[in-house]
Amino acid sequence: MVEKILLTNLKSKDNIQKAISTAKPDKMIIISTRKAKFSEFEVKTEYLKVKNQFESIIHKINPILTAEEDISIIVKPDSIGTYILWLAQIHSLNPAYIVSHGEIQQIPIIPTGKLGDKQSDILKLADCHGFIDPKSINKEYGISEEEAKGYLEEFSKMGILKFLEKREFEVGDMKEHPYYDTDLLEKGKEIEDFYVMTELGRLLLYVDLTKE
The missing domain is CATH 3.40.50.720 (NAD(P)-binding Rossmann-like Domain)
Known part of the structure; x- marks a missing residue:
């Protein structure tokens, strides 16, 4: 036995x-x-x-x-x-x-080679700046915000990223962000999801960066 x-x-x-x-x-x-x-x-x-x-x-x-x-x-x-x-x-x-x-x-234990180039780039960005959202991914890599949101949700389900907060920007708010600056929000309301890296995410990124 x-x-x-x-x-x-x-x-x-x-x-x-x-x-x-x-x-x-x-x-x-x-x-x-x-x-x-x-x-x-x-x-x-x-x-x-x-x-x-x-x-x-x-x-x-x-x-x-x-x-x-x-x-x-x-x-x-x-x-x-x-x-x-x-x-x-x-x-x-x-x-x-x-x-x-x-x-x-x-x-989850993720087999080596699981990450594609886009996924690896997203984790590098999250690790470098402490948190990440769809707009920062779009500004940095040109990935559409809708596609970026899909990656963030996928990583969250895998335990690689952890949802941090849903931030609402009202008309008249000045939006400040490490990757972009905008003028005052003039029309409607924008909502953005922010995520942070987990211990598993850092480990997976380390393996990805050191793989042959």
Whole structure:
């Protein structure tokens, strides 16, 4: 019978208990840069000590990910967690979760090469300026606002971008934006959706920028 393994870099007892409840593993592997003083848990537990270096993490974790096991990954998105998710992405392993502000959120693992040129450009713009909207995409790349809105909604469903706010501009408002300046809005009302990058988005962009 194949064991269900939870791979995690969590350190606090509360977060580890949440991870166990979510994944319901037969065995847990806790990854850490130093010898940790953990309490006993209700599942079989192994401790894997690594250096906070990409090479060390690949050397010790990659053999686990390539084994014929049922693996769940729940990490906090620090440097080690990002490396683990990067390896999971290489192997297209699901499910994977991150712990953000004490909450466990499932994220999709996107195979390498998933992003097209337009999608990659949109993520670069969002990462560079902190937030993004259809008009900024149109001004920067010439993509129609309708098409840009479709990309933003798609990324939001994938967990790559997160909806920030819907901003309304009334007649007489001066619109200020990092990418464009307009005169006073003279006719009607305009509504624009703004998005910000998530941890998954930054990871996916990193993989996209470093792929061969």
